[in-house]
Amino acid sequence: MSTTSHPPLPKSIIIVGSGVFGLSTALSLSKRASFSPSEITLIDRSPFPSPDGSSIDTSRIIRADYADPAYASLAAAGQEIWRQQEANQLGGEGRYSESGLVLVSNKGSDNEIYVQKSFHNVLDINKGTENEGSVKELPSRREIEETVGTRGGSGDWGYSNTRSGWADAEAGMLFLRRQVEALKRVEFLTAEVASLVFSGSNTTGVRFKNNSTISADLVILATGAWTPTLIDLRGRAQASGQVLSYLPISDAEQERLGKMPVLLNMSSGMFIIPPKNNLLKVARHNYGYSNPISIPNPEGEGQIKVSVPRTALSDPNLWIPHEGEAACRQALREMIPSLGDRPFTKTKICWYTDTPTGDFIITYHPSYSNLFLATGGSGHGYKFLPVIGDKIVDCIEGRTPEEFKEKWAWRKEAVQNVLTADGSRGGRPGMLLEEELKKGSKL
Ligand SMILES: Cc1cc2nc3c(=O)[nH]c(=O)nc-3n(C[C@H](O)[C@H](O)[C@H](O)COP(=O)(O)OP(=O)(O)OC[C@H]3O[C@@H](n4cnc5c(N)ncnc54)[C@H](O)[C@@H]3O)c2cc1C
Numbered sequence: 001m002s003t004t005s006h007p008p009l010p011k012s013i014i015i016v017g018s019g020v021f022g023l024s025t026a027l028s029l030s031k032r033a034s035f036s037p038s039e040i041t042l043i044d045r046s047p048f049p050s051p052d053g054s055s056i057d058t059s060r061i062i063r064a065d066y067a068d069p070a071y072a073s074l075a076a077a078g079q080e081i082w083r084q085q086e087a088n089q090l091g092g093e094g095r096y097s098e099s100g101l102v103l104v105s106n107k108g109s110d111n112e113i114y115v116q117k118s119f120h121n122v123l124d125i126n127k128g129t130e131n132e133g134s135v136k137e138l139p140s141r142r143e144i145e146e147t148v149g150t151r152g153g154s155g156d157w158g159y160s161n162t163r164s165g166w167a168d169a170e171a172g173m174l175f176l177r178r179q180v181e182a183l184k185r186v187e188f189l190t191a192e193v194a195s196l197v198f199s200g201s202n203t204t205g206v207r208f209k210n211n212s213t214i215s216a217d218l219v220i221l222a223t224g225a226w227t228p229t230l231i232d233l234r235g236r237a238q239a240s241g242q243v244l245s246y247l248p249i250s251d252a253e254q255e256r257l258g259k260m261p262v263l264l265n266m267s268s269g270m271f272i273i274p275p276k277n278n279l280l281k282v283a284r285h286n287y288g289y290s291n292p293i294s295i296p297n298p299e300g301e302g303q304i305k306v307s308v309p310r311t312a313l314s315d316p317n318l319w320i321p322h323e324g325e326a327a328c329r330q331a332l333r334e335m336i337p338s339l340g341d342r343p344f345t346k347t348k349i350c351w352y353t354d355t356p357t358g359d360f361i362i363t364y365h366p367s368y369s370n371l372f373l374a375t376g377g378s379g380h381g382y383k384f385l386p387v388i389g390d391k392i393v394d395c396i397e398g399r400t401p402e403e404f405k406e407k408w409a410w411r412k413e414a415v416q417n418v419l420t421a422d423g424s425r426g427g428r429p430g431m432l433l434e435e436e437l438k439k440g441s442k443l
Contacts, residue, residue, distance in 0.1 A: 010038055010217035010370070014206055016193050016230070018044035019055035020382055021374040022222030023176050024389030030185035032393055040185055041216070043206065045192035049173055052311035054224050054350055056170050057244070058281055059273040060382035061262050063101050063164040064125055067117035067423050070403040071380075074387060076125050081386035082167065090386055095171045099274050100261035101164035102138065102147055104155025109267035112157065114423035119159045126163070134162045150257065150336045154265040166262055166273045172385055193223075195298060196230060196371065203371040220396075222374040225351035228306045232299050235414025237361060237376050239307040240288030240354045241433055243324035245344040246281050247332075253339070254278045263335055269426050270331035280339070282328040285379055286427030287419055288352060289321070289436060309351040310433060320347040321436035349433070352379040356415045358422030359407040360388075362395045366410045372396055373410075378420055 013029065015022045026042045029035045049056045064076035081089075082096040090096065105115040122135050138144045138158045145153035147160045180186055197205045197213055205215035221227055225239035249257065257275050264271040269286035290307035297304045312318050319325075325347065333340035353375050355361060361376035374392045381388070391401060400408060419429050 009034070012039045012216040013041070013218045013220065014214065014216040015040065015042045015220045015222055016044075016206060017222035017224060017226075018042055018048055018050060018177075018188075019053045019222065019224050020173070020385050021224070021377065021388065021392065022220070023173065023180060024385055025220060025222060025374055025392045026186050026389070027176065027180045027183070028389035028393040030180060030183040034397070035393075039187070041187045041189060041214070042180075043189045043191060043193060045190070046313070047190050048177055048188070049170055052309070052313045054352065054377065055173050055382060057350065058169065058246070058276060058279060059166045060169040060172075061101065061164070061264065061271070061273060062096060062167050062383045063103075063161070063262075065101060065103050065118045065122050065161055065164055067114045067121070069121055069124075070407065072118070072121040072125065074391070075383055078384050078387040079163070082165075082383075090172065090175055093171070094168060094276070095175060096165060096167050097274065098163065098165035099259075100160055100162040102144060102158060102160045102261050102263045104138070104144055104153075104158030104263070104265050106265070106267035107156050109426065111266040111423060111426050115158055115266050117423075122161050122163075131163055136160050148260060148263050148335070150260055150338075152333075152335045152337045154263060154270065154331070154335055155267065160261060164262065167382070167385075168276060169382060172382075176385060193230065196221075196368075198299075198368060201368055203365075203368045218370050218372060218396075220372045220374055220392075224375060224377065225309045225353045227353060227373070227375045229295055229308060230298050231365065231371070231373070232297065232304065234304065234306060235416065235418065236411050237353050237355050238290060238418035239309050240290055240352045241309070241349040242284055242286070242288045242352060242379065243320045243328060244281055244283040244348045244350055245320065245325060245328040246279055246346040246348075247339065247342050247344050249275055249278050249280050249339065249342075251278065257336065265331075266424055267426050268327070268331065270327065270335070272331070272335050280336075282332050282335075282344075284324065284327055284331075284427070285424065287425050287429040287431070288354075289349070289431045289433035291433040311349060311351070318349065319441040320349055321433070322440040322442075323431075323436055325441070353377050354379070354418055354420045356411065356418050356421060357407070358420045358424065361410065362392055362400070362404070362408040363410050378422070380424075
């Protein structure tokens, strides 16, 4: 493996992928004086906002409630920005709501430890501040149900944190895009990148599906769950599909449930975020499905097998597998019993870019010069929208924050199976999307 380095100042930069990682990087590069002479091109295969990108949805949880203190502290810094509620700020116009979070686990499950560590981390964050009382232990199901206020609940131990909440994910991304556009530094291209262009071990640009190419001094890959189709990430990152189900609710239900906290059970992975615009979402955060198919080796000859996202974009009639819908149904019955039997009118599979530890991959590629990776969101990257771009650009400049040096680095050893072991995942590992779909979908 050759040692790689970045050019002192790339005259031209291509960012592939306009999700949280790519777009926030574009904003930070545009603002940073050291990159003012650089031409920046941002490429996405879909017109913005990408309909099947992970960063685009009705809602995402915004929490500093992490078992890992480094992510807890970075998330807390991001939340300070989410909390700015003026219309011209990220958190304004309903883009962020501090509804509170009830984080729970089932007694005896492996994920109890995550919730306990997270509890202590958020207690520490608030210690000695005016927010000291915002985190409260919920030692039984009765207390959990009283706090959730829907006559339902989940789990049997947990805590509530009134300083966590949720974001309107698509609205947050639209706001970010407007910020980038306003600086007039970035050229936006809508085109699918088919492959990277290498000259020996040097990355010189990207090739599009129509075989045309563009070159740049630095290529930043921020293609989320599709990244393993453009560079070999076997054993380091893998696309995992997660289920989401949506149901319409009345004005009266919106009024009532709009005030509930986010409820997340780390043992089952099931969660509900307060509804918006009369639409409620039930979703699952667990090991998910993989969708392994053979693709041309992005770095050379032959074929390799990787999990590739399958979404409604290529498969408009895609409905989640029976087992996933059954899990959403059960969670709805448990968490909001009054809506327990209301049919789901829409479902979706959204793709995580999972890494073995749940850490992001924000680093130069170890074998190809001028290639930088900004990916590996592992199902928790959205909340960092206000801060991750600056961190990515710090890493590009060789100033990776000390606490993330090891976490965000290229893993030296590839693992056999990527199953995120950050303590936040539950469920059945190793589910294959194709197999589960064959068992049936639509209850
Ligand atoms: C169901 C679900 C729930 C989640 N919940 C939360 C949560 O509650 N809180 C939280 O903080 N995070 C959450 N996350 C995680 C978070 O949404 C992701 O970590 C984050 O959005 C990832 O951003 P990204 O930029 O890496 O990927 P994406 O947003 O997917 O962006 C990648 C972009 O690359 C483009 N692209 C791909 N291939 C190509 C190509 N070949 N050529 C050109 N363009 C290409 C795509 O069109 C896409 O726009 C959740 C994720 C999912 C799926």
